[in-house]
Amino acid sequence: MIWLAIVGSAVATYLTRSLPFALTARPALPAAAARYFEALPVAIIAALVGPAVLAPGGALTLGPEPLAAAIVVATVAWRRSLLAGVIAGVAAVALLRLV
Amino acid sequence: MGEGWPVMGTTIVVGITFGVVARQAGLEPIEIAAMSLLIFAGASEFAMVRLFIEGAAAPVVIATVLFINLRHLLMAASLRPYFMRLAPARRLAAAFVLTDESFAMATSHFRRGGTSLAYYVTFAVALFVLWNLSTLAGIALGSTIGEPRRYGVDFAITATFLGIVVLAVRRPADVAVALVAAAFAGALALAGLSTIAVIVAGAFAPLLAVFARK
Numbered sequence: 001m002i003w004l005a006i007v008g009s010a011v012a013t014y015l016t017r018s019l020p021f022a023l024t025a026r027p028a029l030p031a032a033a034a035r036y037f038e039a040l041p042v043a044i045i046a047a048l049v050g051p052a053v054l055a056p057g058g059a060l061t062l063g064p065e066p067l068a069a070a071i072v073v074a075t076v077a078w079r080r081s082l083l084a085g086v087i088a089g090v091a092a093v094a095l096l097r098l099v
Numbered sequence: 100m101g102e103g104w105p106v107m108g109t110t111i112v113v114g115i116t117f118g119v120v121a122r123q124a125g126l127e128p129i130e131i132a133a134m135s136l137l138i139f140a141g142a143s144e145f146a147m148v149r150l151f152i153e154g155a156a157a158p159v160v161i162a163t164v165l166f167i168n169l170r171h172l173l174m175a176a177s178l179r180p181y182f183m184r185l186a187p188a189r190r191l192a193a194a195f196v197l198t199d200e201s202f203a204m205a206t207s208h209f210r211r212g213g214t215s216l217a218y219y220v221t222f223a224v225a226l227f228v229l230w231n232l233s234t235l236a237g238i239a240l241g242s243t244i245g246e247p248r249r250y251g252v253d254f255a256i257t258a259t260f261l262g263i264v265v266l267a268v269r270r271p272a273d274v275a276v277a278l279v280a281a282a283f284a285g286a287l288a289l290a291g292l293s294t295i296a297v298i299v300a301g302a303f304a305p306l307l308a309v310f311a312r313k
Binding site: 001002003004005006007008009010012013014016017018019020021022029032034035036037038039040041042043044045046047048049050051052053054055058059060065068069072073076077080082083085086088089090091092093094097 | 293298
């Protein structure tokens with residue numbers, strides 16, 4: 001099951017990378033579709049965050065996660081660094097779980 | 100090439116993080132290594148780990164990855180005039196290493212008046228090698244950390260996603276899209292629909308950007 005997902009995802013990803021190079025004519029996208037595709041990655045990645053922050057154990061909780069998430073957002077917005085945000089977030093969660 | 104160092108450094112750190120969290124999630128080293136080798140897309144690989152933890156079926160995983168990567172179609176379409184000078188086999192090989200980072204570097208190179216694809220190929224292949232080596236390092240490291248929750252390591256994946264979203268936001272509409280996607284997916288997960296939460300909320304929220312004025 002995991003291998004099917006890995007190979008299938010690899011094929012799907014390569015198709016998105018190579019399709020415009022395989023076609024002979026340049027594909028034209030309507031402006032609305034271009035806006036949709038531009039916003040799509042942000043939406044999918046944010047959708048991955050939602051459940052992990054709001055319901056880490058499968059139920060609505062006010063645990064360390066929402067506070068740590070706010071710290072990550074603030075750190076990355078301030079420093080413009082993914083690494084700084086991840087370090088701050090992991091440290092915050094580790095500390096908040098101690099108290 | 101000098102402006103590429105920060106990107107390479109980030110790639111190494113994120114690659115190690117990926118190896119660690121994937122190992123901690125219970126994936127086998129060979130599965131994790133295959134993901135970085137065959138898929139070579141950071142956000143997608145992290146998303147897959149998250150979905151494997153949720154027990155999502157393969158079609159759901161593949162569909163989610165496809166949606167995350169649809170943006171490559173736009174990047175490839177934009178690079179197409181430069182790539183079409185290559186022979187078909189080389190062109191399709193160069194497409195395999197197309198990422199957000201190599202696209203950004205190639206675009207800035209071409210905007211400065213450059214025409215050589217060697218710049219893109221060198222940088223993209225370097226990132227591919229670094230990503231796979233750092234994934235392997237992360238696998239080795241992840242196998243040695245005993246109790247991930249105690250060190251907050253399990254939160255690294257969520258923190259990575261949050262950081263990617265913050266760095267990707269360019270317009271006010273992006274903020275709305277991100278907030279709606281996160282809240283909608285959270286609500287679906289609370290309703291017991293965690294395996295399809297990401298694809299449903301992720302496909303719905305960009306409609307806000309389509310109908311936003313600016």
